[in-house]
Amino acid sequence: MTQLQNLSQAFDILVVGAGAAGLYTALCLPSTLSVGLITKDTVSLSASDWAQGGIAAAMSPEDSPSLHLEDTIAAGAGLCDLAAVTFLAQNAPSCIQSLVNMGVAFDRQGEQLALTLEAAHSRRRVLHAADTTGKEVITTLTAQVLQRQNIQILQQTLALSLWLNPQTGRCQGISLIYNNRIIWVRAKAVVLGTGGGGQVFAHTTNPAVSTGDGVAMAWRSGATLRDLEFFQFHPTALTIPGANSFLISEAVRGEGAHLVDDTGRRFAFDYHPKGELAPRDVVSRAIFTHLQNNATDPAKANVWLDLRPIPKEKISHRFPNIIQVCQRWGLDVFSQPIPVAPAAHYWMGGIETDLSNRTSIPGLYAVGETASTGVHGANRLASNSLLECIVFGAQMANLELEEVSLIEQSSSSESVFQLSTSGWDSGQATLASIREQLPRLVWQSAGICREQKSLESGIAQVEILQKEFTKLPLSQFLLDLPAAQIGSFDKETPHQQLYLWGETRNLLDIAYLILQSALFRTESRGGHYRQDYPQTDRDWQVHTLVKKDRVWKSQLVE
Ligand SMILES: Cc1cc2nc3c(=O)[nH]c(=O)nc-3n(C[C@H](O)[C@H](O)[C@H](O)COP(=O)(O)OP(=O)(O)OC[C@H]3O[C@@H](n4cnc5c(N)ncnc54)[C@H](O)[C@@H]3O)c2cc1C
Numbered sequence: 138m139t140q141l142q143n144l145s146q147a148f149d150i151l152v153v154g155a156g157a158a159g160l161y162t163a164l165c166l167p168s169t170l171s172v173g174l175i176t177k178d179t180v181s182l183s184a185s186d187w188a189q190g191g192i193a194a195a196m197s198p199e200d201s202p203s204l205h206l207e208d209t210i211a212a213g214a215g216l217c218d219l220a221a222v223t224f225l226a227q228n229a230p231s232c233i234q235s236l237v238n239m240g241v242a243f244d245r246q247g248e249q250l251a252l253t254l255e256a257a258h259s260r261r262r263v264l265h266a267a268d269t270t271g272k273e274v275i276t277t278l279t280a281q282v283l284q285r286q287n288i289q290i291l292q293q294t295l296a297l298s299l300w301l302n303p304q305t306g307r308c309q310g311i312s313l314i315y316n317n318r319i320i321w322v323r324a325k326a327v328v329l330g331t332g333g334g335g336q337v338f339a340h341t342t343n344p345a346v347s348t349g350d351g352v353a354m355a356w357r358s359g360a361t362l363r364d365l366e367f368f369q370f371h372p373t374a375l376t377i378p379g380a381n382s383f384l385i386s387e388a389v390r391g392e393g394a395h396l397v398d399d400t401g402r403r404f405a406f407d408y409h410p411k412g413e414l415a416p417r418d419v420v421s422r423a424i425f426t427h428l429q430n431n432a433t434d435p436a437k438a439n440v441w442l443d444l445r446p447i448p449k450e451k452i453s454h455r456f457p458n459i460i461q462v463c464q465r466w467g468l469d470v471f472s473q474p475i476p477v478a479p480a481a482h483y484w485m486g487g488i489e490t491d492l493s494n495r496t497s498i499p500g501l502y503a504v505g506e507t508a509s510t511g512v513h514g515a516n517r518l519a520s521n522s523l524l525e526c527i528v529f530g531a532q533m534a535n536l537e538l539e540e541v542s543l544i545e546q547s548s549s550s551e552s553v554f555q556l557s558t559s560g561w562d563s564g565q566a567t568l569a570s571i572r573e574q575l576p577r578l579v580w581q582s583a584g585i586c587r588e589q590k591s592l593e594s595g596i597a598q599v600e601i602l603q604k605e606f607t608k609l610p611l612s613q614f615l616l617d618l619p620a621a622q623i624g625s626f627d628k629e630t631p632h633q634q635l636y637l638w639g640e641t642r643n644l645l646d647i648a649y650l651i652l653q654s655a656l657f658r659t660e661s662r663g664g665h666y667r668q669d670y671p672q673t674d675r676d677w678q679v680h681t682l683v684k685k686d687r688v689w690k691s692q693l694v695e
Contacts, residue, residue, distance in 0.1 A: 147323035148173040148289075149538060151311060153296045153351065154330030156183035157271070157523055158505025160278035161530030162328050163288050170538065172288045173322065175313065177295040177636065178346050180279050184332050184506065185523065187344060188271025189386040189458065190255060191263040192236075192527070193520035194229035197252055200260040202226040209521060212257050212416070213514020214663035215678045216364065216694055221511035224492055225521070225528050232527045233264060241277045242266060255387055255519040256414050263520045268386060268458045274523065291315070293632070295639050296350065299327065299358040299501065300620055307541060308358070308500035312620075314635045319615065319624030325538050326500045329355065329488065330526075333506040334647045336640075338481035339580035342374050342384040351507035353643035355488045356650060361497040362683040363509040363691075364486035365647075366654035367664040369517055370585050371482035372396075372420035375475060376439045377466045382480040385442055385459060387519055390414060392451060395443045397474060398427060404440075418516060418664055421479040425585045428478075441474035479585055483522060485513040485664055486654070489682070493532055497684075500541070504529050515663025551623040552614070556630060559610040565634060567609060571602050572641045579648045583655050588669040592656040599649050606645060611638055654681045657688050 148171045152163050155176035163174045176183075195205045205226040210217045237243065237250075243264045244251040252261040266273035282288050291313075300310035300321055310323040334349025335341030356362055373390070374382035390396070390413040396405045408423035409415035415423070424440050432438030444452055449471055452460065460470055468475050487509040494502040494510075505526040512525050582595025606612055615638065618624045658681055660674035661667050680691035 147310075149324065150326050150328060150536075151175060151322060151324040152328045152330060153311065154183070154332060154505070154507075155180045155279075155290070156185035156330060156332050156505060157274060157278065157526035158185075158332070158507075158530055159328070159330030160275065160282055161527050162330055162504050162533045164278065164281055164285070165531050165534040166536060167534065168285065168287050170287060173324065174282065174288055174290045175294050175296055176290070176292055177350075179292050180290065181275070182344055182346055183275065184343055184347055185271045185526065186275045187342075187384070188274075188523055189268045189384060190388050191253065191265035191270045191520050192233070192274070192523040193255075193258065193262050193518070194233045194264065194524065195226065195260070195262055196230055196233065196250060196264070197261060200262050202229065204259055205229065205262060208257060208259050209512065209518045210514070212516050212518035214516050214673070216367075216514035216663065216680060218511025218514075218694075221492060225512045225525060228528045228531070229524055232524070232531060235531070236274065236277070236527065239277055239281055241274055243270075243273070253388060253391070255391055257416055257518055258520075265388075268388070268456050271523065295636055296331070296354065297615075297639050299354050299498070301358055301498070303620075306499065308498050309541065314632065314639060317626060317630050317632050317635065319618060321621050321623070325541055326502060326536070328494070328502040328504060328533065329507050330503070330505045330530075331507045333484040334644075335481045335484070337576060337579050337644050337648050337651065338368075338584065339576040340374065340376075340382050340478065340480040342371055342382050342480050342482045348640040348643050349484070349647035350640070350643045351503060352487055352650070353646040355496060355498070355501065355503070356646060356683070356685070358498060358501075359685055360501065361489045362487065362650065363489040363680050364515070364654070365484075365650050365683060366583075366658050366681060367485035367513075367515050368481055368651070369417055369483040369485060369664045370421040370479045372417055372424055372479050373442055373477040374480035374482075375463070375466070376478045377476065380466060382478075383462050384480075384482070385475070385477055386456070387417070389442065389444060389447075389456060389459065392455060393446045395446055396420075396424070396477075397441045397443055398431065399441075416516070417482075417519070418666065421585050422666060424479055439476040439478045442477045443474040444470045445472075445474075481580075481584075483517050485509070485515065485517055486681075493535065494529055500539075502533070504533070515665065551625050552618055554611070554614045554624065554626045556626050556628050559614075561610070564609045564611055565637075567605060568611075568634075568637055568641055571606055572637060572644070575599070575602060575641075575644055575648055579651065583652050586666050586668050587655050588667060589656065592652055596649065596652045596656065599645060599652060603645050603649070606641065609638075612642075650683060653688055654683060657681055
């Protein structure tokens with residue numbers, strides 16, 4: 138891992154993010170290029186690392202890429218991009234083979250790769266490594282990256298903003314919080330692999346790093362974004378007061394677990410003939426509605442997932458991690474139902490990209506959950522997202538880097554923020570309060586069920602928080618810092634405080650964008666459900682596009 142010594146350092150490519158998208162992209166980029174791989178935490182913290190269920194690919198003789206395509210399109214509720222899904226499904230088997238060649242130890246049945254069935258897949262096509270598939274993939278990719286001479290990893294480094302060439306509008310670097318300073322690093326191209334934004338909701342399965350940074354940075358720089366209202370809510374996250382919402386994989390219901398309410402009644406069939414195995418959004422809404430109708434305080438209530446219908450040996454073999462996490466909270470999955478509730482899980486929308494991961498800003502690419510390639514449409518098919526990171530990451534092997542002259546360092550001067558005289562403490566308290574309030578208000582106004590009134594009120598509240606944020610002395614210092622100018626502090630600043638500032642700014646931006654997009658779309662489809670417009674409307678078979686303050690509809694998606 139590298140220490141970045143000076144500002145003149147430049148890379149051919151900067152990859153932001155060390156999840157499956159960032160790591161695989163870095164590995165696939167031509168090895169003749171110097172690559173800076175940036176992550177705001179350690180390499181081991183990402184949603185990819187937490188992925189449990191697996192990764193989809195048509196590998197069995199009974200399956201085919203065209204069946205995988207059909208299932209993906211059906212899940213996407215009319216908004217998938219056919220070319221992108223075709224590309225995903227056709228390239229899935231070879232990408233899995235490349236992971237196996239790198240050393241990813243997927244579970245096997247005899248000599249063959251073991252394949253499991255997940256909801257809405259018509260065939261067994263989900264490869265897995267027990268219930269810690271993501272960890273297995275990330276550990277292997279990290280080991281590969283560490284062997285590569287051309288890749289330098291910068292950990293504990295937060296990308297703040299894109300650095301556009303003022304003459305050409307081309308992305309030629311980024312600003313970073315590094316070692317408690319703001320620095321600017323140049324590159325001929327930047328790839329965003331910053332993952333999702335689940336932290337904008339009060340209940341989420343996502344890790345703390347999922348604060349929508351890539352989407353927010355790209356939006357501030359004028360990139361076109363797409364379908365930001367589509368968020369998938371996972372029906373079964375463990376709900377223990379004081380604990381994070383730990384995901385209880387879909388595969389648990391796939392193997393036969395029952396959802397029951399406080400009275401022990403199996404209620405999912407009241408809402409859909411497939412019961413617990415209905416699509417995720419249907420099961421999430423069933424739980425939401427059931428709690429609204431039956432619980433005294435629905436916001437704090439939960440239902441229960443009963444694993445006892447699954448044979449004990451199967452639970453032990455398939456779900457060792459879930460058993461362990463539940464044990465840590467004093468829950469024995471073999472003898473008692475566990476408390477669960479829906480939580481924000483996967484962001485289908487993101488930065489609009491083409492099949493080569495290009496965004497609308499020259500020199501800027503996006504891969505993984507931060508991108509909107511069109512493969513997920515309005516609702517993601519389970520286990521297609523890790524796959525997307527790999528299939529689209531592999532595309533970066535074909536990158537043809539334009540010979541561009543990098544921005545000259547206009548100044549090496551430093552602006553120093555006077556911590557001692559700047560009302561730092563009260564500013565930090567305000568910042569912490571915004572960070573605490575925001576996810577609760579987004580959950581209430583743009584959660585599982587939305588409507589005009591609550592969306593409008595959510596937008597108004599976010600605008601108030603945005604004003605408070607802008608007034609902070611730290612905001613005034615950092616927002617006014619000219620491009621290329623280093624920012625530093627007159628005494629030691631805990632880097633967590635600077636991170637809190639950067640992430641809160643991004644969360645405010647994505648909260649606003651999600652609310653605006655959800656208000657714009659006056660129908661229900663996939664991961665977006667409007668109580669005031671509960672039907673899917675053919676005229677709305679369009680993408681929501683956003684650029685700066687403009688929100689508009691694409692042409693009809695055929
Ligand atoms: C609990 C859980 C289980 C899941 N299970 C599955 C599954 O079984 N199958 C499946 O296909 N999908 C699953 N998903 C979804 C899938 O894991 C993600 O969609 C996918 O891993 C996203 O990968 P990514 O590389 O785009 O982002 P991530 O893996 O989230 O990586 C993002 C990286 O960007 C870094 N980063 C972010 N912002 C900045 C910044 N400003 N500066 C520097 N670094 C930054 C982060 O530190 C991190 O390294 C699951 C998700 C969760 C949360």
